[in-house]
Amino acid sequence: MSDLTKLTIAEARAKLDAREFTALELTDAYLGAIDAANETFNAYVAVTHDKAREMAKASDARIAAGQAGALEGIPLGIKDLFATKGVHTQAASHILDGFKPRYESTVTANLWTDGAVMLGKLNMDEFAMGSSNETSYYGPVKNPWRAKGSNTDLVPGGSSGGSAAAVAAWLCAGATATDTGGSIRQPAAFTGTVGIKPTYGRCSRWGTVAFASSLDQAGPIARDVRDAAILLKSMASVDKKDATSVDLPVPDYTAALCQSLKGMKIGIPREYRVEGMPEEIETLWQQGIAWLKDAGAEIVDITLPHTKYALPAYYIVAPAEASSNLARYDGVRYGLRVPGKDITDMYEQTRAAGFGREVKRRIMIGTYVLSAGYYDAYYVQAQKVRTLIKRDFETVFADGVDAILTPATPSSAFGIADQDMAADPVKMYLNDIFTVTVNMAGLPGIAVPAGLDHKGLPLGLQLIGKPFEEETLFRTAHVIEQAAGRFEAPKWW
Template structure:
């Protein structure tokens, strides 16, 4: 019999409904895999074994009566950014030490309502600030992939590195994640998994620890395109508690899998062909173009002229919003408190001890660009650039382009503790060069595995779609997935 943890969500769903397996058996298989492998990978920072088994038993009862929901009995990992009632929710940070919220995020509430089982909370960059999952208070996550003939530990990408690593290493059937500048798509590309950042407003942000509120969006990381579609259908909803969630019907995304792309127009932006881009990335991009051509799509060169300003504008807007959002962590009502002789000293000592170096860096950048005398020169200008980036996409889509194909990352996964990255934060920020435009414009984007580099490490392609047209992305990504095949790491953990 196939190892239960290697079943896709679609396969597990079928076997659960056909009573070939039980939710309890499936959950126990994943809990066993976590116990055996998490020590090496550090993907989970809290495992909720008792709760998972109780949820699985309840799923088996419902399945026995033929009452199962869309995700009945499917074991999932939850990024530590999502509030889970009575369970560790610390955003990978020391400053939220011991915080267990008395409420549930809307996204996880939707998943539990559809019968999903919670295995635990997944590691992440602190407050989602990072591209390598090395800024977590709980230590770095290790990518389950290794280069051929090399035992060097690699990063899984960030900030949703725990989510991507757990899915790739068969430690959960799928995972929730969030994307502010590429934090779903970049780790998906680094781990050979599928990650979709839906349109801004497609999933409620209520109960998700905020980083940059105008950019943050929840989405799934899964083993294949179909599983990502199944998960997004359950995660997405309108929500009165989040005024930015959109009152737009949630379609059956799974129905888009297998839809023909014949007659579709796929744009290829000239501006994404960067100076110094590795030859392997360009070759992969060309291969993706050929696959879509063979499937009947028309390929059209396009221009997104303001792309080159996206990364600097993003690293003004995101830290500015972060400095505002993170002001609430002061040691007064919850989380870490470091005593001081008066309240000001307590604030200062708590924040100094509670925040890591990268979070402090971004809070200081954000506070600076919002300060009197610099607001107009930096923040206001960055917002104007953001409008121009959005307009670039609107112009292209109005001209008949259905989706845009680009690389997902400028390289494959790099080593944990890479000295070049550690010495130069800007070099780390460049990991988001292909992904931040999507957040700045509020568009949907999906990363799909498309090949391996010379060292045997996964590389991904990105598809960008029109607002609330995730269905086209699923259909198009499925074409690439079928052509490229599935990629799994060789087990060493």
């Protein structure tokens, strides 16, 4: 039954409805794949065998009774950032050691309501801080892709590296993920999967461990554009428990997939042609432009003049919010506690032992930019830049542009423990150069596989849309997917 894991969500749902196999058989196929391969990939930090089988049996009963939900019987992996009641939830951090919440995040609750099955919790960069999944307390995740003729282990991207790797290695049918500065789109591009960061407010943040509250947004990583559309439909909702979630109807995103691009205007921002960008990325971008033009879209050059300030502004705003959000982890109520001679010492010992190096770095940066004497010079200035970035996009969209096409990443996946990246955190941060503007402006963005580089590794293109117009992104991404084809990692494990 192992070939069941190769089915897309749409295919699996159709076959479940046709009674070609049961939800329990599908779940067992995935659990078998996880048990066989997770030691290799380190994608899951907790596998919920019993819970998964229990949920699958309940799905089979609903299917038999004609009460199947939109995701009935579909086995999913859940990023370790989403609270799952009674199940390991640690944001891949030592400081949340042993934490099992007594509540369920709104996003996962929506998925269970629609009949999805939980396979387990997926590895990630600690507190979602990272672009390679190497900052996890549980160790790095391996990308299922390898360069042609090489045995070198590659990163799957971050922070949602476990989600992307599990989808690409057929260890779940789809996965939840989050995106604060590219943490859905960059891993999707590195693993040949599809990842969408929806508009800020489209999915509830309640019950999701916070990194930077004004930037974080949940979204899916899936095998193809249709599956991403199916998952987002279930994940999205308004939520009284999250004041930033927006009360707008959630459309049937799959209905947009086969619509024509005729009459659409696609913008190409000149500022995304960055110095030192590999020729292959530029070639891929031009290929994407040609595909959209062939599909009937009009291609226009646009300018987003404040793009060059996005990355430095992001690395002020995000750490500042992280510094505030992570102050709650103190060893008093839950998670790790390291004894000290008094309460202040206990706080210090717990945080020193509990937070990893990258998290400490960002907390210190954030605390610094919020401190007296620096708040106005750094944080206030960064928020002003953020307003200008948002205005750039508003101006372009007001001129009739429907979506913007850019590269998703400046390169394909790099090696685990890459010395250049390890020695220079700024070089790692530059992986987010094409993605952070979307979070700063609160816009939707999707990464779709578009080709392979000379090493045989996947490369992705990014589409950026207007607020709450994810349908336009799915429609346009589907055209790229149809032209480029789907990409699978050659199996070596």
